[in-house]
Amino acid sequence: MTTDAPHQPAEHEPGTPPHDAPLVLVTGATGYIGGRLVPALLDAGLRVRALARRADRLDGRPWRHAVEVVEGDVQEPDSLDAALRDVEVAYYLIHTMGGGKDFGDRDRTGARHFAAAAERAGVSRIVYLGGMHPAAEELSPHMASRREVAEILLDGAVPTIVLRAAVILGSGSASFEVMRYLAERLPVMVAPRWVHNRIQPIAVRDVLHYLVGAARVEGAADRTLDVGGPDVLTFADLIQAYARAAGLPRRRLRTVPVLTPRLASHWIGLVTPVPRSIAGPLVESLVHEAVAADSAVRSVIPDPEHGLIGVDRAIALALERIRESEVATTWHSATPAGAPSAPLPEDPEWSGGVTRRDERSRHVDAEPAAVWAVIEGIGGSNGWYSWRLGWVARGLMDRVVGGPGLRRGRRHPHRLTVGEAVDWWRVERLDPGRLLRLRAEMRLPGRAWLELAVDAADGGGSVLRQRAVYHPRGIVGDLYWWAVWPFHGVVFGGMQRNIARAAEEAEEAGSTGQDAVSAPTG
Structure with a gap:
């Protein structure tokens, strides 16, 4: 074979080598x-x-x-x-x-x-x-x-x-x-x-x-x-x-x-x-x-x-x-990272390091627009639709060790943009009407994300999906995950229930816009 790249004629499918290539x-x-x-x-x-x-x-x-x-x-x-x-x-x-x-x-x-x-x-x-x-x-x-x-x-x-x-x-x-x-x-x-x-x-x-x-x-x-x-x-x-x-x-x-x-x-x-x-x-x-x-x-x-x-x-x-790539595969996207140094879907289950996940799915008796309005309004004065005392306590702990805590709030009460801060989170990905991914900026022995997504459900209503992803750093990171794991049901389970309830109440009241965001319950 020659050391030169083979000539590629224009008549071939994009991403596919020409028929006369070796x-x-x-x-x-x-x-x-x-x-x-x-x-x-x-x-x-x-x-x-x-x-x-x-x-x-x-x-x-x-x-x-x-x-x-x-x-x-x-x-x-x-x-x-x-x-x-x-x-x-x-x-x-x-x-x-x-x-x-x-x-x-x-x-x-x-x-x-x-x-x-x-x-x-x-x-x-x-x-x-x-x-x-x-x-x-x-x-x-x-x-x-x-x-x-x-x-x-x-x-x-x-x-x-x-x-x-x-x-x-x-x-x-x-x-x-x-x-x-x-x-x-x-x-x-x-x-x-x-x-x-x-x-x-x-x-x-x-x-x-x-x-x-x-x-x-x-x-x-x-x-x-x-x-x-x-x-x-x-x-x-x-x-x-x-x-x-x-x-x-x-x-x-x-x-x-x-x-x-x-x-x-x-x-x-x-x-x-x-x-x-x-x-x-x-x-x-x-x-x-x-x-x-x-x-x-x-x-x-x-x-x-x-x-x-x-x-x-x-x-x-x-x-x-x-x-x-830790959170690159969502319910709406399954694109691998693409680089040879990255983990790929076909790699063994034991490769890619330790990644901890808490994943939940729930049917909501409300249309996706109503659910999305609640999701996009999360944080700041609207709260986190979960155990309020737990969030406040965690925010105070974060401030003690030099983190942002909950003091940053959010720029707009109902609208988000990629890159803006929401309390101790940063908006990493936003697919309007479908997906919100937040990256944690609190002080942690690892890296963490929170992802909220909504899809239309067969037969009416919506499916609300929630995923927390955590990549621990060292044994201290693993110990942190297991220390807070008993509270996941209260924090993440409560968040999903209350988001669903807020969306259902808003739709029943005839609103799928800003008024869909109500004070958190729980």
């Missing part, structure tokens, strides 16, 4: 890297075919309309011929995590089937993403399996580029999630000595840059290239970098010589939601130093235009995207 196959499209690689390849002007054991697992992806999806399994060689037909470059992003003692056999078998099928189909190149490891050390079973898969592909008839990465920084990456949970939940932690081994992390968007670039270079096949970011540090340093970016105090690490990888993976399974089948191979990989053997990749695939992303910036990007 076709690439992505295996593992339901996984962390594969799901982010597909849109990156589309942005590069390439046609994409995605391989999945079940096609419906890709339904709902924002790029689904722009790709061809085929069903197949590398363990079933007959299913691969159709998937690889007319493919120029094939990405092999499959590795068995956990799954019993025979995972190595499955990895070997799958790689051999794929290499043979790619040869039959006349594929020009295979690109494989493996793990970075020292050359002369005995590796853990999972790292050894990755090395063996790379060797099988390199020994095959189809030219292959093997990219090897260490810790990948981005929300949803298993190594990033383990780091996040350890840093947020454990101010003091006991760790094995090998947390002081050197590693060379890389931002997920830089991994994608090299993967896309590997499809477009000339004459660089049948070789292994290490890809790493600009910083070399230890996993312990990485924990501290995350703590700084998340606004946490410095974490205290105490190393002990007796914590084996197996014990460490059990320990991680206890203090984080990451399954031990994932944590085990990750911990085993940290036993070895993972630093790029050389910088040969730069002579084959140029660095990104603005340079590689350092550790601090990569973590900040991941946290920024996480915070943006």
Whole structure:
């Protein structure tokens, strides 16, 4: 393939590469890297075919309309011929995590089937993403399996580029999630000595840059290239970098010589939601130093235009995207954050950090306009339609610690605009007649939002939906959530009941405008 972007004629669907663009196959499209690689390849002007054991697992992806999806399994060689037909470059992003003692056999078998099928189909190149490891050390079973898969592909008839990465920084990456949970939940932690081994992390968007670039270079096949970011540090340093970016105090690490990888993976399974089948191979990989053997990749695939992303910036990007997406999916919108460092809907449930939610839904015997008038008039002198004493007490507590409390009120008694203050909240999103999202500016050990939405109900009336979202910062943030949780029924339940009652009374009185806002009851 050429290094130039293929010409795109005007006659093709927006967001879809032209029909004469090179076709690439992505295996593992339901996984962390594969799901982010597909849109990156589309942005590069390439046609994409995605391989999945079940096609419906890709339904709902924002790029689904722009790709061809085929069903197949590398363990079933007959299913691969159709998937690889007319493919120029094939990405092999499959590795068995956990799954019993025979995972190595499955990895070997799958790689051999794929290499043979790619040869039959006349594929020009295979690109494989493996793990970075020292050359002369005995590796853990999972790292050894990755090395063996790379060797099988390199020994095959189809030219292959093997990219090897260490810790990948981005929300949803298993190594990033383990780091996040350890840093947020454990101010003091006991760790094995090998947390002081050197590693060379890389931002997920830089991994994608090299993967896309590997499809477009000339004459660089049948070789292994290490890809790493600009910083070399230890996993312990990485924990501290995350703590700084998340606004946490410095974490205290105490190393002990007796914590084996197996014990460490059990320990991680206890203090984080990451399954031990994932944590085990990750911990085993940290036993070895993972630093790029050389910088040969730069002579084959140029660095990104603005340079590689350092550790601090990569973590900040991941946290920024996480915070943006914590409440991005509403009842009226399901658009993902879109950046590779952000959490995506297809990521595992344990990724994305801890987010606490209180969600409530209620039918209201009033039209949406009446309900919306109450919602838009909330706060200030109109109150919060809830336990008044509780709100006043919380406002006084906030002022004591330097927060705004309830003293800011609101600019207009009945109308809101994006960006204005409402007591200790800030209007973050306003869809008139439908949705109000408020971001908390009170002093909290975390970040919080309150969202109120109204829809027309089938058969008449409305559906009032209410959601409180809280992203705790560290263990103190979690303790705060559970300390106030017993009061949620009174505060949020009462708010929803009283908003509904005010709307129903206003409509009964014949008003859906300013007069719909009445003094809170309760």
